[in-house]
Structures are given as structure tokens and as C-alpha cells.
Amino acid sequence: MVSFVPPASPPPSVLPAGLPPELRSLARDLERHGFRLRWAPPPLARAYGQYVPASRTLWVAPIAFDLGIGPQTFLHEAVHAVQSCPDGRLTPIGWRLSLDPVVRQEIGGILTTRYHHGSRLLEQEAFALQGQDDAVARLRIALKARCRPSG
Ligand SMILES: [Zn+2]
Numbered sequence: 001m002v003s004f005v006p007p008a009s010p011p012p013s014v015l016p017a018g019l020p021p022e023l024r025s026l027a028r029d030l031e032r033h034g035f036r037l038r039w040a041p042p043p044l045a046r047a048y049g050q051y052v053p054a055s056r057t058l059w060v061a062p063i064a065f066d067l068g069i070g071p072q073t074f075l076h077e078a079v080h081a082v083q084s085c086p087d088g089r090l091t092p093i094g095w096r097l098s099l100d101p102v103v104r105q106e107i108g109g110i111l112t113t114r115y116h117h118g119s120r121l122l123e124q125e126a127f128a129l130q131g132q133d134d135a136v137a138r139l140r141i142a143l144k145a146r147c148r149p150s151g
Pocket residue numbers: 076080116117123126
């Protein structure tokens with residue numbers, strides 16, 4: 001009999017090593033506003049990241065960091081988290097961001113093939129933000145404006 005022994009992995013609440021300092025502090029800010037972060041495979045099979053509004057939980061799969069897209073995935077899902085404030089329904093933050101035409105075209109395909117939040121506008125914001133130099137600063141401002149600190 002051969003049994004499969006899964007490799008030891010850190011508990012899902014431990015920040016991944018591939019997360020830059022700026023994103024670590026954003027992660028703490030999100031937690032301070034009542035979001036739960038799980039550095040583990042999301043409930044949705046084969047997704048790199050997922051935000052679940054009902055439980056205010058943001059998931060980023062460890063494999064995203066192995067592939068080098070961990071930071072972008074985290075930023076993308078963090079946008080959805082902030083979009084869900086104040087009442088759990090996702091609404092656009094209202095950024096005016098330029099989006100690469102190629103990416104803009106790809107979003108159409110992504111919406112039909114993968115789970116996202118079903119709105120082109122919401123996805124455009126998430127994809128556009130993840131490519132901005134000032135992504136973290138913008139997210140932090142939106143987080144403070146829309147979401148309430150917990151506790
Ligand atoms: Zn999305």
C-alpha cells in the first residue's frame with residue numbers, strides 16, 4: 001500500500017514569503033477592516049485567487065506565488081474586497097484607470113470562462129489596478145473611505 005503524505009505547508013494565516021513588505025502592510029490593513037485572508041487554495045477549483053463576500057474572506061493560492069503572480073493576484077482580490085464595502089454588495093470604486101487594450105479584450109473571455117464577479121466594470125477595476133505603480137496607495141485610500149475598521 002502506498003499512502004500519499006502531503007508536503008508540510010504553513011498554516012493558511014501565515015503571510016507567504018513571496019509577499020513584498022508593501023503588500024504585507026496592506027494585508028494587515030485589510031485584516032484591521034474585518035477581512036479574513038487565507039493563503040491557501042480558494043474554494044473555487046483551479047482559481048489562483050477568490051474573494052468570498054459572504055464570509056469577507058480573500059483567498060490566494062500558494063501556487064500563485066510559485067508562478068510569480070502572487071502579488072498581482074492578491075491586489076486583484078483586494079480590489080474586490082474593497083468593492084464589497086460598505087454592505088457586502090460589490091460596486092465599482094470609481095477609479096479612472098487606463099487599461100491595456102489587450103487586457104481589456106481578455107476580460108471578456110475571463111468573464112465567460114472563470115468565476116469572477118460577473119461584472120465587466122468590477123473586473124476592469126481589479127485588472128487595471130493590479131498593474132498600477134501606486135496600486136497599494138490607491139487601495140489604501142479606497143479602503144479607508146469605504147470600509148469600517150473592525151473592533
Ligand atoms: Zn476578479
